Amino acid sequence: xxxxxxxxxxxxxxxxxxxxGLLSVDGKKVLHMDRxxxxxxxxxxxxxxxLWERFRPGQTPPEKLGAPRDYNIDLVPKFIMAxxxxxxxxxxxxxxxxxxxxxxxxxxxLNKGRVERVPATDYEALRSPLMGLFEKRxxxxxxxxVQSYKADDPRTxxxxxxxxxxxxxxxxxxxxxxxxxxxxxxxxxLHCDDSYLSQPALATVEKIRLxxxxxxxxxxxxxxxxxxxxxxxxxxxxxxxxxxVYGATYMLTKPDAxxxxxxxxxxxxxxxxxxxxxxxxxxxxxxxxxxxxxxGRVVRAICIMSHPIPNTDNSHSVQIILPQKQVNRRSxxxxxxxxxEHNVAAKGKWIAFVSTTVETQxxxxxxxxxxxxxxxxxxxxxxxxDIMEPLSSGQQDGAYISKGYDATSHFETEMDDVLQMxxxxxGKQLDLESKDPRKIDGDD
Amino acid sequence: xxxxxxxxxxxAKLVLLGDMGAGKSSLVLRFVKGxxxxxxxxxxxAAFLTKTMPEQNVKFEIWDTAGQERYHSLAxxxxxxxxxxxxxxxxxxxxxxxxxxxxxxxxQRQGNPNMVMALAGNKxxxxxxxxxxxxxxxxxxxxxxxxxxxTSAKTNQNVLELFTDIAQKLPxxxxxxxxxxxxxxxxxxxxxxxxxxxxx
Ligand SMILES: Nc1nc2c(ncn2[C@@H]2O[C@H](COP(=O)(O)OP(=O)(O)O)[C@@H](O)[C@H]2O)c(=O)[nH]1
Ligand SMILES: [Mg+2]
Numbered sequence: 001x002x003x004x005x006x007x008x009x010x011x012x013x014x015x016x017x018x019x020x021g022l023l024s025v026d027g028k029k030v031l032h033m034d035r036x037x038x039x040x041x042x043x044x045x046x047x048x049x050x051l052w053e054r055f056r057p058g059q060t061p062p063e064k065l066g067a068p069r070d071y072n073i074d075l076v077p078k079f080i081m082a083x084x085x086x087x088x089x090x091x092x093x094x095x096x097x098x099x100x101x102x103x104x105x106x107x108x109x110l111n112k113g114r115v116e117r118v119p120a121t122d123y124e125a126l127r128s129p130l131m132g133l134f135e136k137r138x139x140x141x142x143x144x145x146v147q148s149y150k151a152d153d154p155r156t157x158x159x160x161x162x163x164x165x166x167x168x169x170x171x172x173x174x175x176x177x178x179x180x181x182x183x184x185x186x187x188x189x190l191h192c193d194d195s196y197l198s199q200p201a202l203a204t205v206e207k208i209r210l211x212x213x214x215x216x217x218x219x220x221x222x223x224x225x226x227x228x229x230x231x232x233x234x235x236x237x238x239x240x241x242x243x244x245v246y247g248a249t250y251m252l253t254k255p256d257a258x259x260x261x262x263x264x265x266x267x268x269x270x271x272x273x274x275x276x277x278x279x280x281x282x283x284x285x286x287x288x289x290x291x292x293x294x295x296g297r298v299v300r301a302i303c304i305m306s307h308p309i310p311n312t313d314n315s316h317s318v319q320i321i322l323p324q325k326q327v328n329r330r331s332x333x334x335x336x337x338x339x340x341e342h343n344v345a346a347k348g349k350w351i352a353f354v355s356t357t358v359e360t361q362x363x364x365x366x367x368x369x370x371x372x373x374x375x376x377x378x379x380x381x382x383x384x385x386d387i388m389e390p391l392s393s394g395q396q397d398g399a400y401i402s403k404g405y406d407a408t409s410h411f412e413t414e415m416d417d418v419l420q421m422x423x424x425x426x427g428k429q430l431d432l433e434s435k436d437p438r439k440i441d442g443d444d
Numbered sequence: 445x446x447x448x449x450x451x452x453x454x455x456a457k458l459v460l461l462g463d464m465g466a467g468k469s470s471l472v473l474r475f476v477k478g479x480x481x482x483x484x485x486x487x488x489x490a491a492f493l494t495k496t497m498p499e500q501n502v503k504f505e506i507w508d509t510a511g512q513e514r515y516h517s518l519a520x521x522x523x524x525x526x527x528x529x530x531x532x533x534x535x536x537x538x539x540x541x542x543x544x545x546x547x548x549x550x551x552q553r554q555g556n557p558n559m560v561m562a563l564a565g566n567k568x569x570x571x572x573x574x575x576x577x578x579x580x581x582x583x584x585x586x587x588x589x590x591x592x593x594x595t596s597a598k599t600n601q602n603v604l605e606l607f608t609d610i611a612q613k614l615p616x617x618x619x620x621x622x623x624x625x626x627x628x629x630x631x632x633x634x635x636x637x638x639x640x641x642x643x644x
Contacts, residue, residue: 039519091631096631097492100627101627101628102628230521230524234521237520238521240517240519241519245492245510247511249515252515252517
C-alpha cells in the first residue's frame with residue numbers, strides 16, 4: 001500500500017462514488033475507501049439485518065417480515081427527477097447500463113386535510129378539486145408563460161426580467177391566490193419552505209419547467225419521478241463500478257481510515273498503520289469532523305407496512321407533500337413510499353418514509369401529520385440527522401468535502417453539489433449533455 | 445435481468461468470480477472476441493460485454509469484476525439478477541481453489557437460488573505446474589451442484605464448451621407474468637409528443 005494516488009476518496013456515498021467514477025474516467029488514479037462493509041455511506045440502502053444492527057442492535061428482525069435480504073431500505077429517501085441532472089449523469093457515464101428504473105406511480109399533495117393527486121395531465125387538471133374554475137384559468141395562463149419562457153429569447157419574456165423580479169411579484173402578475181401559490185411552490189417547484197418567494201423568479205420558473213419536462217420525459221408516467229429497482233443504494237454501486245472499470249481501487253471495511261493533514265494541508269490517508277499518499281482527498285463530512293459545521297437537521301421515520309398508503313389509489317410508489325402552511329410549519333413534510341414492486345421489500349410489504357427539516361425540540365412529534373396518513377405500521381424507526389457542511393472549498397487544504405443529504409425530495413441539489421465539487425477539484429465544467437464517454441464492447 | 449425470453453432470444457446476465465489472476469478476464473476475452481494476451485492488462489473499459497450464441501438462442505450479458513474482487517469490494521449489484529455464474533480458479537494455484545470455494549459459499553448465501561453455476565479450472569495448458577488435481581476439483585463441484593470444466597483461455601481448450609453448457613442449462617423462463625409497472629429505458633431520447641400546456 002505504499003503507492004501514491006492522484007486522489008483518495010473517503011466514504012462510498014452517492015456523491016463520493018460519482019466523483020471517483022468521473023475522476024477515473026478522466027484518467028486519474030483513484031483509491032476509494034469506506035469504513036463500512038457496504039456501499040452507500042450515509043445514503044445506503046440496508047437489508048433488514050443491517051437495519052436492525054443500526055437501530056436495534058442485539059435484536060433480530062421478526063420472521064413475519066420475510067427474508068431480510070429481500071429488503072433494500074434507503075436511509076435517505078429521495079426520488080429522481082426524470083429529466084434532471086442525475087439522469088443526465090447516468091446516461092452520460094453509461095452507468096445506466098447497470099441499473100433498472102421504474103416510474104413512481106403518482107404524486108399527491110395535502111390540501112385542507114385531504115390527500116389530492118397532483119394533476120399529471122390537462123384532463124386531470126380540469127377535474128382536480130385543488131382549484132376553482134376561474135383560478136384554473138389564471139393558473140393555466142401562468143403555466144403557459146412558464147412553459148414558453150426561454151432564457152435566451154427575450155420575445156418569450158413578456159417584458160419581465162425574471163432575474164430581477166421576485167417570484168412573489170410574478171405570482172401577483174397572474175393574480176394567483178394563496179392556495180394556488182402554495183401548491184405551485186411546494187408541489188410543483190418542490191421548494192421546502194417559502195424563502196424562495198422573495199428571490200428572483202427565474203430559479204423557480206426553471207424548477208417548474210423541470211417538473212413538467214420530467215412529467216413528459218417518458219411516455220405514460222403519472223409522476224415526474226423515477227426510482228431504481230433495489231433502492232437508491234444501487235446508484236453508488238453503479239458509479240463505483242464505473243470507477244473500477246476505469247482502474248480505481250475500492251476498499252470496504254476500513255473502519256480506521258482517516259485523513260492526515262500536515263501544516264493544514266492534506267497529505268494522505270492513514271489506515272491499519274500505513275499512510276497512503278495523494279495530493280487531494282474527497283469525502284463525506286463524517287470523515288472530517290474538524291472541517292465541517294452543522295447546517296440544519298432532518299428527522300426521518302422509516303415504516304414497514306403491509307398495505308399501500310390509504311387514499312393513494314393503491315399506489316406501489318408515491319410521494320405526498322404536506323406543504324408547510326397546511327400543517328402550520330415553516331418547512332414541508334414529505335412522505336415517500338415504495339414497495340416490493342421496486343424490489344425494496346419482501347412480497348406484500350411497503351416501505352414508507354416521513355421526513356422534514358427539524359424546527360423544534362421534539363423532532364419526532366413534527367412527523368405526526370405525515371405519519372397519520374400511513375394507516376397501521378408494523379415497524380417504525382426514527383432518526384435525527386445533522387446535515388453537515390464543509391467549512392471551506394478544499395482548494396486551500398486539498399480536502400474536498402461533500403455536503404450532507406438535505407431535506408429536499410429529489411437529487412437536484414445533491415447533483416449541484418457534485419458538479420460544483422467536480423469543478424473545484426478539476427477546474428473543469430462537466431458537460432452532461434455530451435454522450436456516453438465510453439463504448440459498450442460486444443459482438444453486436 | 446434474469447434469463448427472460450424476448451422473442452426467440454433469451455437474455456441472461458452472467459457474472460465471473462474468482463481470485464485475482466485466475467483468468468476471468470482472459471476467459472471472457474477469449475469467448476467474446478477470440479483473443480488472448482499473455483500480459484492481460486487489468487480490464488479497463490471492458491467490464492460489460494455481450495455475446496450471442498444463436499444456436500442456443502441465448503444472449504449473454506457478461507459482467508467482469510473490474511478488479512473489485514481484490515479487496516472484497518464487489519457490490520451486491522454485481523450478482524443481482526445473474527442467471528449464471530462462472531467461478532474460476534487457476535489449476536496451478538491451490539489457494540485459488542480455496543478462494544473459489546468461498547465465492548461459491550457467498551453465491552449460495554446471496555445469489556439467486558436458480559442461478560446456474562459453473563466451476564472453471566483455468567490454465568489447463570500449464571500441465572507441468574498443476575497443483576490442483578482434476579479429481580479434487582470434480583469432487584468439490586459434485587458436492588455443490590456445479591458443473592466443472594478444465595479450461596485454457598490461452599489454447600481455447602473447453603472455452604466454448606463451458607459457455608455452451610451454461611446456455612443449455614439455463615432455465616427457460618417463458619411467459620413470465622410481466623409486472624404492471626414496466627421498466628423505463630433512460631437512454632431513450634425524450635418522447636416526441638406535442639407540448640402540453642403543462643400540468644395544470
Ligand atoms: N497460461 C495461461 N495463462 C493464462 C490463462 N488465462 C489467463 N492467463 C494469464 O493469467 C494472467 C491473469 O489473467 P486475467 O484474465 O487478468 O485474470 P483475472 O484477474 O482473473 O481477470 C494473465 O497474465 C493472463 O495472460 C490460461 O488459460 N493459460
Ligand atoms: Mg480481471
